[in-house]
Amino acid sequence: MTRTQELVEIGRGLVVTVLQGYLAEMPTLTYKIADSSAEHEAIHRLNHRTFVDEIPQHRPAPDGLLVDRFHAENTYAICLDGDEVIGMVAGRSTRPFSLDSKVRELDRHLPRDRTPVEIRLLAVDPRHRSSAILGRLLMMIATHFADQGCDLAVISGTTRALEMYRRMGFVPFGPLTGEPGAHYQPMYLTIEDARRTSWSGVGGTGGPPQNFLPGPVAVAPEVTAAFSRPPDYHRSPQYLDLVRDLHKRLAGFVGAEHAQLLLGSGTLANDAIAAQLKLLGRPGVVLTGGEFGERLADHAARMGLDHTVLATAWGAPTPWLELSQALAKLPPGGWLWAVHCETSTGRLTDLPRLAAVCAAAGVKLCVDAISSMGTLPVDLSSAYLASGASGKALGAYPGLSIVFSQEVPRSAPGRIPRYLDLGTYAEADGIAFTQSSNLVRALDTALGRPDWPDRYSRLARAARWLHARLDRMGLPAMTPIDEAAPGICTMALPPTLDAAVIGARMEAAGYLLAYQSGYLRDRNWLQISLMGAWTWPGLRGLVTTLTESTAPRDDARRVGAPQDHRNS
Secondary structure (H helix, E strand, O other): OOOHHHHHHHHHHHHHHHHHHHHOOOOEEEEEEOHHHHHHHHHHHHHHHHHHHHHHOOOOOOOOOOOOHHHHHOOEEEEEOOOOOEEEEEEEEEOOHHHHHOOOOOOHHOOOOEEEEEEEEEEEEEEHHHHHHHHHHHHHHHHHHHOOOOOEEEEEEEEEHHHHHHOOOOOOOOHHHHEOEEEEEEEEEEEHHHHHOOOOOOOOOOOOOOOOOOOOOOOHHHHHHHHHOOOOOOHHHHHHHHHHHHHHHHHHHOOOOEEEEEEEEEHHHHHHHHHHHHHOOOOOEEEEOHHHHHHHHHHHHOOOOOOOEEEOOOOOOHHHHHHHHHHOOOOOEEEEEEEEEEEEOOEEEOOHHHHHHHHOOOEEEEEEEEEEOEEEEOOOOOOOOOEEOOOOOOOOOOEEEEEEOOOOOOOOOOOOOOHHHHHHHHOOOOOOOOOOOHHHHHHHHHHOOOOHHHHHHHHHHHHHHHHHHHHHOOOEEEHHHHEEEEOHHHHOOOOOOOOOHHHHHHOOOOEOEEEEOOOHHOOOOOEEEEEOOOOOHHHHHHHHHHHHHHOOOOHHHHOOOOOOOOOO
8 A cells, every 4th residue: 555545544534533423423313103102292392382382373272282183193203302302294194184174175186096195293393494304204204104005195384385395396286274374385295206306405415406507497396287287189179268368478477469379499489580570571680799699690690681780799788879870770660689688698688778779769679588587577568579488487398489579460371481470370379280288288387386576586686695605706607796687697617617527516416507508618607597496495505515616626636637527
């Protein structure tokens, strides 16, 4: 053994010794099914502290004990710190459930041909609250009842923790129950979703990676449930009503007059917009400042549009004076095509100012709003045409695109390709060709799922927090926070860091970041997206892991050294 190998072995021994000493001092937590009278009394005390003192659901009892009305039929999974019960959850498979008295025709809301268990009384002492304890308790009670043949769990989850339950895979259904100050959301979880979901922690714990990609994004369980329904016949009256209603809701969501769904990605929507501009027979301007602005210019060129390109350096602010001068050269009825959120750089164009400049010049405004819809309020009432997509911040699956318009489009046989002709869709009530009802229902569910003003506020706070943390790390976002889109954060890494290597390390640690697109690889850029479903613990864990992944390493593991496998 060489001297270097001896030092390595000594170092490993010291680490093991330190860890053993540290673990010996940590409190020992035990998980079990409650089976003693002492444990049951402790359960009643924790029940009282949680559902009387903390959540005002029951009246106080003089002895500090709250005995559940189904106690005799309950099975309790508990967490013990020494002899103290610090966490519990109860399960019961005997009908009627407590939810049967709160939700009319409960079984109508649940998947068919299932054997359900009702899970209740999830409580952890405030001094010990962590996702690990919650996850272990739920896993233990679920495993116990799965062994008895149950394959569906139903719960009433406190509205204070809906994000946590969604993260676990629970699907909300029906109206809220409870009283003001103690509202609950009925939810269910299938055994298949439970097996696919890691409940034990955040990132790097062996569960599925957390998705911080700009697309496809992480979707909510209820969106998955809607997508998984049997497909509808796309000519049926029920499906036609669904599409008509979704068109109206999508248009209202952004203040547009009309909306049409197309079966394809956002690229298809922009091709359809280019086809409509061809019908105008007027010249226009394409504003570019990143990958997706340049793609608009490519759409215009491929469609043979008469246009000029006003290009800025990637990430640079909008050249407002030059833009006004370029638009002034257009004849009446000309057009401007621009990206609202330039996904490549994270820059957000001032849409109201863009609309004002177009109005002053008498030209039509066309907007790529694919990456901005769902991250902040978007007003497309001044846009002649605009594009959107299902698989980004709207929180559904990729595969549907949307074209918004001020006017009802008319078909143009022989002038533009059939599949790009918006008039063909409009004249067929939006269903000109075969559609995927699975994608449509998923988008319909996603659009109605969140409290959008609350989501916008939450995204804005998270974006400011993330920008500040990245600044402290010495990895500032390309776009200053006051000019940045809240849904995407792009970092131009220094030459000493390889974005592909850092991205691979983050993925190995349980976090999916964008770095593999050609334009990102060419520039050594790394992206964090908040467009999909995410949690604050997950975001904090991401930043902590990113700090570790970008910290200086010794020569043997330095980024770019032979030991690094860039294509791993």
